[in-house]
Amino acid sequence: MKYSALITQREDKDAHNQIIETLEVEYIKFFNSLDIEIFPISAFQNNIEELIKKLKINLIIFSGGGNGNPKYYLNKYQGYIQTNRDILEEKLFNIAQKYNIPIIGICRGMQHINGILGGKIRNLEKVREIGKEQSVYLSEENNFILVNNFHNDGILKKDLAKELKEIARDEKYNIIEGYCSLNNKILGFQWHPERKYQDKEQGKKIILNFLERIK
Secondary structure, X not given: OOEEEEEOOEEEEOOOOOEEEEOOHHHHHHHHHOOEEEEEOOOOOOOHHXXXXXXXXXXXXXXOXXXXXXHHEOOOOOOOOOHHHHHHHHHHHHHXXXXXXXXXXXXHHHHHHHHHOOOOEEEOOOOOOOOXXXXXXXXXXXXXXXXXXXXXXXXXXXXXXXXXEEEEEEOOOOEEEEEEEOOOOEEEEXXXXXXXXXXXXXXXXXXHHHHHHOO
């Protein structure tokens, strides 16, 4: 494997009110197909920096699943607050910046990175149909692709952190669907590149191109 990546997990509670953490297996399959070995990390893991060194981690992934950190929302927040996950991801973000480790944020993960950097998230005024593919414009490629949609909150152009550059946008709803910062080695997707959608190969190309450009 060319890369060894830590990936965060969704936080929730089970029927006994116990905190649980979950990760869809599609993340493992998808990133393995890109020659990236995946190591899920718990929000309750001790000695994170030592673990990163031991596993020779050279990539960190913030996964999707659930709403983001409520402190970054501009309007009403709905959903389970993943407090422990939020704390972990902020720690990982700081470690990544300290050691120059690239970060990929997916859906919720993308929104959280934007918030950490000073951007905002908002519930969308125009509700998009969950599960229906949306047309997204790729600015660098100057073409449109169809991607999946599993959210009704997002980042508008005016809410994007200054350090981040838009690379994909849903023009119909004016939602940032992808961003990048080569200087900070950050890539973000609003859609789920690991799930099924028409132009999945294009999502793979974006990731591989990003990793090549930051070497």
